[in-house]
Amino acid sequence: MMSKIVKTIAGISFPFITIYGLYVIAHGHLTPGGGFQGGAIVASGLILLLVAYGTDWIIEKIKESHLSILESLGALGFIGVAFLGLIFGGMFFTNFIAGTSMLFGGIPTSTAANINTGGTLPLMNFAVGLKVIAGLFAIVLVMAYAISKEEGE
Amino acid sequence: MNILDILLQQSPALIVATPLLGAFLTPLIGKLGYNVRNIFIIIILAVTAFLVFLLASDVFSGNIHTYVFGGTTSTVLSNTVIRILFEVDGLSIFMAIITVILSLAAVIYSWAFMREETGQDKYYTLLLLMTTGMFGMVLTGDLFNFFVFLEITSIASCALIAFWTHKAKAVEAAFNYMVISTIGALFVLLSIAFLYGKYDALNIAKLASRITPVSFSFIDKLSLILLLAALTMKAGIAPMHMWLPDAYGRAPASISIILVGATQASLYGVFRICFTLYGNVIQIPEVSLGWIMVILGLITMLIGVFMAMIQIDFKKLIAYGALAELGYMFLGVGTGLTILSNPQLSLASNSFALQAMKGGIFHIINDALDVGLLFLVAGAVYYATKESSLNNLGGIARNMKYTTVFFLIGLLAVSGIPPMNGFASKLLIYESVYQLNPILAIIAILASIMLLAIMVKVFYSAFLGPKIDRFQDIREAPKSMLIAMGILASLIIFFGLFPDLIVNTLVEPAVKAITHPTSYILWLTGGV
Amino acid sequence: MFEQLLKTFDTGNGYWNPLVWGFAFLIIFLIIYILRGRGNPSYKRGTEQTKVFLSGNPEYENKELLHVKASNLYWGWVESTKWVINTLKKMHTGRANDYILWFTFMIAIFMLLLGVI
Amino acid sequence: MIIELLHIIIPILIVATSLVAVLLRDLMASAISLAAMSLLLSLEFYILQAPDVAIAEAGVGACLTTAILVLAIKATARMEEES
Numbered sequence: 001m002m003s004k005i006v007k008t009i010a011g012i013s014f015p016f017i018t019i020y021g022l023y024v025i026a027h028g029h030l031t032p033g034g035g036f037q038g039g040a041i042v043a044s045g046l047i048l049l050l051v052a053y054g055t056d057w058i059i060e061k062i063k064e065s066h067l068s069i070l071e072s073l074g075a076l077g078f079i080g081v082a083f084l085g086l087i088f089g090g091m092f093f094t095n096f097i098a099g100t101s102m103l104f105g106g107i108p109t110s111t112a113a114n115i116n117t118g119g120t121l122p123l124m125n126f127a128v129g130l131k132v133i134a135g136l137f138a139i140v141l142v143m144a145y146a147i148s149k150e151e152g153e
Numbered sequence: 154m155n156i157l158d159i160l161l162q163q164s165p166a167l168i169v170a171t172p173l174l175g176a177f178l179t180p181l182i183g184k185l186g187y188n189v190r191n192i193f194i195i196i197i198l199a200v201t202a203f204l205v206f207l208l209a210s211d212v213f214s215g216n217i218h219t220y221v222f223g224g225t226t227s228t229v230l231s232n233t234v235i236r237i238l239f240e241v242d243g244l245s246i247f248m249a250i251i252t253v254i255l256s257l258a259a260v261i262y263s264w265a266f267m268r269e270e271t272g273q274d275k276y277y278t279l280l281l282l283m284t285t286g287m288f289g290m291v292l293t294g295d296l297f298n299f300f301v302f303l304e305i306t307s308i309a310s311c312a313l314i315a316f317w318t319h320k321a322k323a324v325e326a327a328f329n330y331m332v333i334s335t336i337g338a339l340f341v342l343l344s345i346a347f348l349y350g351k352y353d354a355l356n357i358a359k360l361a362s363r364i365t366p367v368s369f370s371f372i373d374k375l376s377l378i379l380l381l382a383a384l385t386m387k388a389g390i391a392p393m394h395m396w397l398p399d400a401y402g403r404a405p406a407s408i409s410i411i412l413v414g415a416t417q418a419s420l421y422g423v424f425r426i427c428f429t430l431y432g433n434v435i436q437i438p439e440v441s442l443g444w445i446m447v448i449l450g451l452i453t454m455l456i457g458v459f460m461a462m463i464q465i466d467f468k469k470l471i472a473y474g475a476l477a478e479l480g481y482m483f484l485g486v487g488t489g490l491t492i493l494s495n496p497q498l499s500l501a502s503n504s505f506a507l508q509a510m511k512g513g514i515f516h517i518i519n520d521a522l523d524v525g526l527l528f529l530v531a532g533a534v535y536y537a538t539k540e541s542s543l544n545n546l547g548g549i550a551r552n553m554k555y556t557t558v559f560f561l562i563g564l565l566a567v568s569g570i571p572p573m574n575g576f577a578s579k580l581l582i583y584e585s586v587y588q589l590n591p592i593l594a595i596i597a598i599l600a601s602i603m604l605l606a607i608m609v610k611v612f613y614s615a616f617l618g619p620k621i622d623r624f625q626d627i628r629e630a631p632k633s634m635l636i637a638m639g640i641l642a643s644l645i646i647f648f649g650l651f652p653d654l655i656v657n658t659l660v661e662p663a664v665k666a667i668t669h670p671t672s673y674i675l676w677l678t679g680g681v
Numbered sequence: 682m683f684e685q686l687l688k689t690f691d692t693g694n695g696y697w698n699p700l701v702w703g704f705a706f707l708i709i710f711l712i713i714y715i716l717r718g719r720g721n722p723s724y725k726r727g728t729e730q731t732k733v734f735l736s737g738n739p740e741y742e743n744k745e746l747l748h749v750k751a752s753n754l755y756w757g758w759v760e761s762t763k764w765v766i767n768t769l770k771k772m773h774t775g776r777a778n779d780y781i782l783w784f785t786f787m788i789a790i791f792m793l794l795l796g797v798i
Numbered sequence: 799m800i801i802e803l804l805h806i807i808i809p810i811l812i813v814a815t816s817l818v819a820v821l822l823r824d825l826m827a828s829a830i831s832l833a834a835m836s837l838l839l840s841l842e843f844y845i846l847q848a849p850d851v852a853i854a855e856a857g858v859g860a861c862l863t864t865a866i867l868v869l870a871i872k873a874t875a876r877m878e879e880e881s
Contacts, residue, residue, distance in 0.1 A: 332781070375797060386784050392772070392786075395774075459765055459769055462766070463759060542751075543751035544751050548748070571702050610751060614751035650699045651699075
């Protein structure tokens with residue numbers, strides 16, 4: 001448990017960190033960064049909350065088992081998109097959306113950074129982002145929980 | 154186009170993707186119950202096995218199967234390879250067959266062996282991830298991709314070695330394994346960076362075609378050294394083997410057997426680098442690594458048997474035995490490399506070089522089966538008696554009849570006694586190595602005799618002897634464990650009785666694949 | 682198919698066929714059986730003949746003590762190769778630092794052999 | 799000009815912070831020094847025109863690793879005991 005100053009600052013900066021991380025994930029196919037980097041940033045924000053508000057407070061809000069399900073879903077999304085490429089495009093990992101009229105169907109050009117491009121890449125970035133957020137946060141959460149339990153005994 | 158053709162065309166990707174999908178589905182399926190999850194995992198691996206054998210039937214008919222990830226377009230654009238490629242030749246598929254046999258046996262074995270444990274969802278997820286990594290390592294045609302899969306295998310196996318976290322020694326072994334695999338992988342990455350910087354390619358075939366005697370320089374030597382040192386450390390070749398007995402001995406038995414496959418995948422990396430990546434420059438005197446391999450093999454063998462002699466921990470003893478077995482593979486393949494890289498010798502004595510290579514490669518699969526069986530037996534004994542020290546065991550043959558028979562089969566196989574499979578490959582190695590230098594063959598035979606003595610010691614002290622009160626009412630291992638051991642034992646006997654069939658169908662394509670690197674290289678550029 | 686299975690395994694200099702081996706075993710068993718049949722028939726179960734003989738000492742009550750423990754097996758061998766085994770034991774320190782030291786050592790050896798330094 | 803200067807200063811600072819991390823006997827201070835090193839390293843990646851790696855290094859190296867190290871140190875003693 002930290003002082004009130006730390007709590008307030010953490011509370012104020014948390015939304016900004018999260019928004020920035022989500023921005024990095026969503027623009028992964030256009031700008032530097034992507035699923036992993038953005039996920040790490042979002043997880044950093046969550047860990048800031050964990051450090052500021054204490055483990056018990058976080059444990060009430062979110063369970064480790066939920067996180068591991070989220071992590072599985074992220075990984076499944078990634079491999080699922082790859083399998084969809086096999087079904088629709090003929091080869092594993094084929095970018096079957098690019099060049100069609102579907103969401104994200106456009107092809108990125110060098111002049112305009114249109115987010116509605118990239119085919120399956122944004123989808124894979126989302127999946128990786130979800131997995132990284134859940135995975136990295138789960139690691140720290142489990143560690144913090146184990147340590148706080150040890151101290152309690 | 155019927156479904157089999159499509160499956161065959163897609164099989165290299167599916168072999169890697171199916172266990173990966175299974176790994177990520179396991180935590181979700183695990184909510185449905187114990188039996189559902191285990192059946193699901195066995196089905197996943199059975200599908201993978203089917204795909205492996207489908208691909209094998211194609212590769213063994215003489216093709217090199219390539220697979221382009223992400224598209225059907227031509228991959229060679231203005232002399233640069235784009236996209237990730239899987240390139241499957243005889244040796245790759247040979248290793249994939251070993252992997253699939255070992256992982257199937259391990260999963261069937263785990264059904265009963267791991268029944269009491271907690272955290273099984275994670276156990277199976279990691280197990281499947283490790284299998285994925287091993288498949289990726291052996292099937293990939295891209296050097297960087299090889300590194301990625303090497304890391305996947307290392308991380309998953311590190312977590313699995315420490316699976317029994319309440320045992321301090323298991324955690325210590327896992328920590329040591331983590332240290333050496335991180336450093337090894339970093340050196341692999343460094344040398345890949347060197348090669349990429351110089352030749353501007355990551356594809357193994359493309360790199361191999363660019364590494365020629367003309368272009369060969371300091372950087373190539375340096376990256377060869379780093380790759381070789383890192384991969385031999387990961388393969389557990391002496392004197393960088395110290396992590397291996399700890400890791401094998403402290404992990405759960407079902408993991409030890411897959412670890413055997415993981416070290417062999419690193420061994421595959423060594424062979425791939427010496428024979429294919431540097432295949433064009435094999436006759437430059439400084440690169441002829443044959444004698445280094447032979448001597449390392451001998452050292453590994455001797456250290457393995459001497460250290461096994463004084464072990465009293467059941468699994469650690471077998472781990473040292475496995476180390477000695479690794480030496481035989483290095484000896485056989487090293488002999489082949491020595492002769493192939495010698496321009497004066499290669500014409501006259503090519504046939505016995507090929508025999509030595511056959512022996513070395515054949516011994517890979519034999520070692521996987523023999524050592525795997527012994528580890529499973531050790532696990533079964535531990536499961537029944539909760540005792541791992543040989544000093545406290547005795548007389549368990551009275552209660553565990555099938556396990557004893559399986560141990561006897563493993564004993565004979567590992568020490569190269571006919572009619573088990575170990576005999577066939579060791580015979581090939583002895584005879585061809587004798588042509589190179591008789592002393593090598595003598596040392597190899599001596600090491601084999603010592604292995605027999607060591608295994609007899611285990612058999613005597615653990616299985617024979619008078620009844621011990623504490624083990625009065627131990628029971629035979631559960632059915633699933635017996636089935637897993639039975640699969641390996643029957644394969645051992647089958648390989649031993651019909652070695653000619655196995656050598657002709659399985660081993661010869663693998664040997665052809667690495668002794669003719671040009672076919673691997675030319676396939677990519679469309680020259681074949 | 683069946684012929685393929687029973688083909689002789691040719692290793693360049695020698696050959697091996699499980700059938701030959703089985704045949705040899707059969708003959709050996711026959712010889713053993715004949716020799717056994719010519720043995721002394723005075724062997725009787727449950728008499729002094731089948732008792733364990735421990736240099737004249739009485740047999741242990743506790744059967745467990747009759748079993749030679751694993752660390753006592755091959756005592757002579759271990760004793761006579763002590764110098765090798767002790768050196769090897771000293772090598773296996775079990776510390777990650779030493780493992781990496783060996784790794785660097787091997788890199789140095791490779792560098793020497795390949796002529797880098 | 800400034801970039802060249804940064805190319806000289808930042809590596810020196812990286813080496814200095816890692817040396818501090820090794821030499822300090824207070825584990826917590828050591829961990830914070832490592833975090834500083836990661837931050838500087840990500841800056842160096844950025845001026846070497848690898849923004850992708852820089853973001854990853856800043857997120858994982860400077861934040862997550864430090865958090866994990868701090869949590870681990872919390873469970874042990876801060877100073878190495880003289881034995």
